[in-house]
Amino acid sequence: MDWVYVEDIAGHAGREVEVRGWVYHKRSSGKVRFLVVRDGTGLLQGTMYSADKDAPLFQTFDALTQESSVLVRGVVREEKRAPGGFELEIREIVPVQISRDYPITPKEHSTPFLMEHRHLWLRSEKQHAVLRVRAEVVKAIRDFFDGRGFRLMDTPILTPSACEGTTTLFETAYFDQKAYLSQSGQLYNEATAMAFGKVYCFGPTFRAERSKTRKHLIEFWMVEPEVAFATLEDITVLGEDLVLFIIDRVLTRRRADLDILERDVKPLERVAKPFPRLRYEEILPRLQEKGSTIKFGDDFGAPEEALLSEFYDVPVCISHFPAAVKAFYMQPAPDRPDLALGVDVIASESYGEIIGGGQRIHDLDLLEERIREHRLPREAYEWYLDLRKYGSVPHSGFGLGVERTVSWMCGIKHIRETIPFPRLLYRIYP
Amino acid sequence: MDWVYVEDIAGHAGREVEVRGWVYHKRSSGKVRFLVVRDGTGLLQGTMYSADKDAPLFQTFDALTQESSVLVRGVVREEKRAPGGFELEIREIVPVQISRDYPITPKEHSTPFLMEHRHLWLRSEKQHAVLRVRAEVVKAIRDFFDGRGFRLMDTPILTPSACEGTTTLFETAYFDQKAYLSQSGQLYNEATAMAFGKVYCFGPTFRAERSKTRKHLIEFWMVEPEVAFATLEDITVLGEDLVLFIIDRVLTRRRADLDILERDVKPLERVAKPFPRLRYEEILPRLQEKGSTIKFGDDFGAPEEALLSEFYDVPVCISHFPAAVKAFYMQPAPDRPDLALGVDVIASESYGEIIGGGQRIHDLDLLEERIREHRLPREAYEWYLDLRKYGSVPHSGFGLGVERTVSWMCGIKHIRETIPFPRLLYRIYP
Numbered sequence: 096m097d098w099v100y101v102e103d104i105a106g107h108a109g110r111e112v113e114v115r116g117w118v119y120h121k122r123s124s125g126k127v128r129f130l131v132v133r134d135g136t137g138l139l140q141g142t143m144y145s146a147d148k149d150a151p152l153f154q155t156f157d158a159l160t161q162e163s164s165v166l167v168r169g170v171v172r173e174e175k176r177a178p179g180g181f182e183l184e185i186r187e188i189v190p191v192q193i194s195r196d197y198p199i200t201p202k203e204h205s206t207p208f209l210m211e212h213r214h215l216w217l218r219s220e221k222q223h224a225v226l227r228v229r230a231e232v233v234k235a236i237r238d239f240f241d242g243r244g245f246r247l248m249d250t251p252i253l254t255p256s257a258c259e260g261t262t263t264l265f266e267t268a269y270f271d272q273k274a275y276l277s278q279s280g281q282l283y284n285e286a287t288a289m290a291f292g293k294v295y296c297f298g299p300t301f302r303a304e305r306s307k308t309r310k311h312l313i314e315f316w317m318v319e320p321e322v323a324f325a326t327l328e329d330i331t332v333l334g335e336d337l338v339l340f341i342i343d344r345v346l347t348r349r350r351a352d353l354d355i356l357e358r359d360v361k362p363l364e365r366v367a368k369p370f371p372r373l374r375y376e377e378i379l380p381r382l383q384e385k386g387s388t389i390k391f392g393d394d395f396g397a398p399e400e401a402l403l404s405e406f407y408d409v410p411v412c413i414s415h416f417p418a419a420v421k422a423f424y425m426q427p428a429p430d431r432p433d434l435a436l437g438v439d440v441i442a443s444e445s446y447g448e449i450i451g452g453g454q455r456i457h458d459l460d461l462l463e464e465r466i467r468e469h470r471l472p473r474e475a476y477e478w479y480l481d482l483r484k485y486g487s488v489p490h491s492g493f494g495l496g497v498e499r500t501v502s503w504m505c506g507i508k509h510i511r512e513t514i515p516f517p518r519l520l521y522r523i524y525p
Numbered sequence: 526m527d528w529v530y531v532e533d534i535a536g537h538a539g540r541e542v543e544v545r546g547w548v549y550h551k552r553s554s555g556k557v558r559f560l561v562v563r564d565g566t567g568l569l570q571g572t573m574y575s576a577d578k579d580a581p582l583f584q585t586f587d588a589l590t591q592e593s594s595v596l597v598r599g600v601v602r603e604e605k606r607a608p609g610g611f612e613l614e615i616r617e618i619v620p621v622q623i624s625r626d627y628p629i630t631p632k633e634h635s636t637p638f639l640m641e642h643r644h645l646w647l648r649s650e651k652q653h654a655v656l657r658v659r660a661e662v663v664k665a666i667r668d669f670f671d672g673r674g675f676r677l678m679d680t681p682i683l684t685p686s687a688c689e690g691t692t693t694l695f696e697t698a699y700f701d702q703k704a705y706l707s708q709s710g711q712l713y714n715e716a717t718a719m720a721f722g723k724v725y726c727f728g729p730t731f732r733a734e735r736s737k738t739r740k741h742l743i744e745f746w747m748v749e750p751e752v753a754f755a756t757l758e759d760i761t762v763l764g765e766d767l768v769l770f771i772i773d774r775v776l777t778r779r780r781a782d783l784d785i786l787e788r789d790v791k792p793l794e795r796v797a798k799p800f801p802r803l804r805y806e807e808i809l810p811r812l813q814e815k816g817s818t819i820k821f822g823d824d825f826g827a828p829e830e831a832l833l834s835e836f837y838d839v840p841v842c843i844s845h846f847p848a849a850v851k852a853f854y855m856q857p858a859p860d861r862p863d864l865a866l867g868v869d870v871i872a873s874e875s876y877g878e879i880i881g882g883g884q885r886i887h888d889l890d891l892l893e894e895r896i897r898e899h900r901l902p903r904e905a906y907e908w909y910l911d912l913r914k915y916g917s918v919p920h921s922g923f924g925l926g927v928e929r930t931v932s933w934m935c936g937i938k939h940i941r942e943t944i945p946f947p948r949l950l951y952r953i954y955p
Contacts (some may be wrong), residue, residue, distance in 0.1 A: 098754070100722065102674060115754040116722075117916045135722025135753065136674060164916040192887075192917045214716035214908045215915060223720065230677040237667065244532060244566060247660040251946045252682070252706075252729050253695075253744050255953045265683075265697045267706070269743075269953055270735070276682075276697070276706075286644035286955070287945055290653065292530065292546070292565025298729060299682050305700070313699075314683050323565065324528070324545040457622075478644045478955035485645060486547045486594040487622040515717055516681045523685045523699055525716070525908035 096168060101137035104181050107171045114139055114183065117218070118163045118194075121156065128156050130185065131178075132167055133218070140174075141167055141183040155188045161200075162218070164191035213516060214525050224352035225512050228345060229501045233297075235344035236318050236495070239337055240295045245320060248287040250280030250296040256475035265303050276301040279494060282424075282479055284321035285455060288490055289482055295320040307520045308397070309509040310447045312498055314518040321492030327426075327436040327454045330491040331412055334440055334450045335368050337495065338410060342366055345504045358506040362444055366409050370440065374415040381406065392417045395441070395448070404445045414438040414453075423465040426454040426489070438493070446503035452493020459483035526598060531567035534611050537601045544569055544613065547648070548593045548624075551586065558586050560615065562597055563648075570604075571597055571613040585618045591630075592648070594621035643946060644955045654782035655942050658775060659931045663727075665774035666748050666925070669767055670725045675750060678717040680710030680726040686905035695733050706731040709924060712854075712909055714751035715885060718920055719912055725750040737950045738827070739939040740877045742928055744948040751922030757856075757866040757884045760921040761842055764870055764880045765798050767925065768840060772796055775934045788936040792874055796839050800870065804845040811836065822847045825871070825878070834875045844868040844883075853895040856884040856919070868923070876933035882923020889913035 099112040116134030123129075130141040143152050159165065166189040174182040198208075199215055209216045216222055240247070253267070253274040265276040280296035287294045297318040304311065320337075322330060342363050345353070353360055382389050385402050389395070395403075395413075403411055418427055418435040425435035437453030456462045462483055466476055473480075501513040511517040516525065529542040546564030553559075560571040573582055589595065596619040604612040629645055639646045646652055671677070683697070683704040695706040710726035717724045727748040734741065750767075752760060772793050775783070783790055812819050815832050819825070825833075825843075833841055848857055848865040855865035867883030886892045892913055896906055903910075931943040941947040946955065 100674065115918070117719075135676075135718075135720060162916040164918045191919075194915045197915050212908075212911075214713075214911060217717060217720040226678065226721075227676065229679075233677055233679075234667075234671060237664075241664060244530065246565075246657065247663055248656065248945050249659075249663075249729070249746060251744060251948055253731070253948050253953060265699075265704075267695045267697045269695075270733075270951055272951075272953060274695075274953055283644075283946055283955075287647060288565075289547075290565060290647040291656075299679070301683070303700075314681060316679060478642075481642075481644060485624045485627050486592040488545070488594045489621075515678050516713055518681055518683050521700055521702075523683060523702060523704055525713075 101132075101134050101139045101179070104137075104139060104171055104179070108173050108181065109171065111168065111170050111186070112183075114141075114167045116165065116167070118159045118161055118165060120161075121159060128153060130156060130159070130167070130188070132165065138178055139181070139183055140177045140179075141169060141185040143185045152185070152188065155190065158193065159188070159190065160194050160197065162194040162197040162215075164194070165189065166191065210511070210517075210522060211524070217515060220355060222512060224349075224355040225501065225505050225507060226515060227352050228349050228505050229497070229513055231345055231349050232341055232497060232501050232504060233316075235341045236297065236337070236497075238344075239340045240318070240320060243293070245293040245295045246287075246291040248284065248291065248294045248296055249298060250277065250283035250287075252277045252298065252301075256472065263303050265301050278302055279317070280319050281321065281492060281494070284319055284492060285479070285482055285490060288321040288323045288492070289486065289488070293320070293322050305520060309511075310397070310499065310502075312510055312514065312517055312519065315514070316497040317494045318497065319492060319494040321490060323488050323490045325454075325491040326489060327414065327438060327491055330452055330454075330493055331372070331414070331438050332369075334412075334438070334452065334493055334495070335370055338440065338449070338500075339366065339368060341500060341504070353505070356505050356507065358504075362408065363504070366443070370410045370412050371407055372412045372414065375413055375417065375434070376415065378403070378413060392420050394420065395439070397445075397447070400441055400447050401445045403441050404443055407443065409443050410449070411441050411443075412438050413441060421453075423469040423471065424455050424462065426456050427461075436491075442499070442503045444503065444506075447499055448496075449499045449503065450493050450495045452491065454489060454491040457483060457487045457489050459487065529601075531562075531564050531569045531609070534567075534569060534601055534609070538603050538611065539601065541598065541600050541616070542613075544571075544597045546595065546597070548589045548591055548595060550591075551589060558583060560586060560589070560597070560618070562595065568608055569611070569613055570607045570609075571599060571615040573615045582615070582618065585620065588623065589618070589620065590624050590627070592624040592627040592645075594624075595619065596621065640941070640947075640952060641954070647945060650785055652942060654785040655931065655935050655937060656945060657782050658779050658935050659927070659943055661775055661779050662771055662927060662931050662934060663746075665771045666727065666767070666927075668774075669770045670748075670750060673723070675723040675725045676717075676721040678714065678721065678724045678726055679728060680707065680713035680717075682707045682728065682731075686902065693733050695731050708732055709747070710749050711751065711922060711924070714749055714922060715909070715912055715920060718751040718753045718922070719916065719918070723750070723752050735950060739941075740827070740929065740932075742940055742944065742947055742949065745944070746927040747924045748927065749922060749924040751920060753920045754918050755884075755921040756919060757844065757868060757921055760882055760884075760923055761802070761844070761868050762799075764842075764868070764882065764923055764925070765800055768800075768870065768879070768930075769796065769798060771930060771934070783935070786935050786937065788934075792838065793934070796873070800840045800842050801837055802842045802844065805843055805847065805864075806845065808833070808843060822850050824850065825869070827875075827877070830871055830877050831875045833871050834873055837873065839873050840879070841871050841873075842868055843871060851883075853899040853901065854885050854892065856886050857891075866921075872929070872933045874933070874936075877929055878926075879929045879933065880923050880925045882921065884919060884921040887913060887917045887919050889917065
């Protein structure tokens with residue numbers, strides 16, 4: 096007899112199959128017993144009929160508890176009333192292990208309790224839906240870049256230089272040296288972009304920040320494209336295209352999951368090109384007018400992102416930030432050297448910054464000056480300076496945070512549910 | 526005028542385009558000048574004609590050096606004799622930056638020199654080919670699992686428990702606790718497999734081993750599938766299918782790169798299902814007969830892998846290892862509890878172990894016993910034990926190392942060239 100996954104059940108109508116999974120739900124109604132089994136790919140309702148309430152099959156049924164593991168054998172029948180359109184006429188149930196006192200019950204549980212049981216919480220319908228959306232977002236991102244001829248270039252996690260202060264870096268002993276966990280693959284991307292033209296890296300990044308917000312993780316995944324010869328304008332358009340590609344994929348392929356999450360999809364359907372584009376100096380007075388205490392030179396915080404969501408019901412591109420508060424490698428605006436050619440994309444509905452990027456300095460003298468001004472150890476950047484000595488070209492790139500994007504797609508307010516095992520301040524278990 | 530990538534040039538025959546890239550090669554022949562430009566996606570030959578050797582275009586040409594960055598404008602012409610079948614009738618060259626004394630010349634360089642200049646070495650034709658194969662292998666792996674309904678579940682890098690001794694682990698301070706960089710996502714995969722049925726994780730892993738061999742990296746990428754209800758046999762077949770899928774993709778899509786690398790493809794074309802399957806106890810006497818000093822309980826080293834490649838010209842599956850030397854979570858063989866239901870796949874041609882995996886213990890009592898025997902801190906494994914309390918099922922999985930696989934595909938003997946920025950013993954720059 097074939098072992099069949101629930102997602103493939105439609106192809107087996109009329110045939111006897113074996114489904115392997117866990118008890119999700121069961122109920123009795125007169126001479127009928129209903130057993131809903133989950134196998135990780137879907138839910139399948141099985142039915143049993145008997146006039147004898149002590150029939151052996153019913154006795155087995157009676158002993159099953161929530162999350163007990165089972166092999167269920169029976170014939171697949173089309174049944175419009177069943178969830179998924181098919182059900183199983185059960186002929187045999189083989190319990191694999193009877194689960195006792197499964198800790199997550201239909202009642203409400205506290206967040207600390209659920210986080211402590213994250214390894215089991217993952218089995219719940221809502222968590223399932225969020226993580227399926229996550230997998231789809233990741234796949235969409237990779238398909239987007241692969242389809243446009245970008246070459247995947249994995250950048251290292253263990254890096255020697257402490258870019259700008261070590262306070263938010265995880266440090267480890269690397270044999271006789273020190274190493275730091277990467278916060279971005281960008282500097283390495285700049286090298287591979289000069290070799291391959293269009294590249295991206297996509298991996299975990301780390302920030303040892305003692306901040307406890309609903310938008311930050313200690314360990315999170317980021318995709319970072321980098322394009323030789325691209326300007327700020329070019330990568331702003333690239334970022335828009337990426338966001339639209341992700342939204343389209345999620346709306347097309349994961350609509351059922353969004354339904355489970357009760358996500359109102361209208362705010363996503365509404366997103367179109369081009370996103371409103373504003374310079375930092377343009378948006379500042381509007382934010383202040385609405386009561387924000389932001390001053391020239393400040394970054395946007397949650398209150399400013401919330402205000403932006405009042406002004407616009409789509410994502411917004413903010414560019415031309417004060418150079419003094421931005422990273423040392425940012426290209427200054429030609430007409431305003433006090434402004435940096437950087438761009439942030441702020442998601443709608445207060446989901447915060449999902450993209451940060453910009454054009455990088457390609458002039459050797461200027462980059463050397465900035466390294467001195469920022470008091471960075473020059474020897475650590477020798478290789479990075481080489482990129483400006485040997486065929487330097489204007490180039491640009493950005494980073495998009497996966498978890499922020501998933502929380503936006505799913506419409507969930509706390510980022511901790513967008514990754515299987517979140518790393519938060521003081522939370523590293525399980 | 527359109528900015529066109531070399532890989533797309535065929536679609537622009539007869540049109541005037543701009544190519545943006547770097548000087549790869551140039552030569553003169555009477556009234557003709559040839560300029561080969563690389564833009565990261567390919568090489569394009571450009572030609573210029575003039576009776577006047579001091580023509581302005583020729584003067585610009587004369588000033589160009591290796592790896593100078595340029596914008597080259599001209600008309601695309603079909604030209605069968607040119608590499609790629611097209612060339613550019615150059616009308617204008619705009620130098621972006623003239624490169625002086627590019628350190629990597631056509632002469633031979635030492636490995637330490639090349640590693641120190643890895644950020645530039647990446648531009649060389651051979652390195653280019655290897656890393657294109659790498660990107661293809663990664664994409665093949667993801668397509669394989671996505672296409673079979675496996676759900677991507679990213680597992681954490683920062684983990685709390687030191688599985689089995691901390692000597693090969695990188696340690697870091699995680700706020701008030703200690704954390705270790707992951708060597709495998711497997712334990713977490715076991716939790717997500719119980720939630721999603723079929724899962725995989727795919728990310729960087731870390732081994733702080735003081736070993737200096739041509740098959741080991743300190744930081745490397747690994748894909749790890751895990752399947753609920755799967756047996757050792759099931760995942761051995763899955764591993765075979767994955768290897769065949771990767772080989773087929775590389776042979777189909779990256780043949781030109783294998784040509785650049787002068788890879789003899791016959792050893793790859795020859796690989797078919799099923800791979801020879803041998804128990805550890807079967808192969809041991811044959812290895813000893815050929816002079817190996819291996820004893821029952823030893824793992825295979827490079828000499829044993831070389832001998833295996835003499836016996837077989839295809840990959841081999843070795844299973845049923847001595848349980849005492851394997852990880853605590855390995856399921857014992859039913860008939861021989863001193864043997865573990867583990868499997869290694871050893872690549873042909875002495876490229877070493879590419880897959881390691883097996884069936885995991887699903888019985889709670891046995892797992893608790895093993896945790897005691899291995900003197901592991903039980904509290905760190907509470908969540909892992911929960912998986913055996915709540916709907917435990919037999920399950921299996923494996924890990925496939927990306928870099929080993931890429932070195933095999935490319936036929937290169939040292940693994941350091943299979944990743945953009947290798948992390949080796951005492952090598953963390955650039």
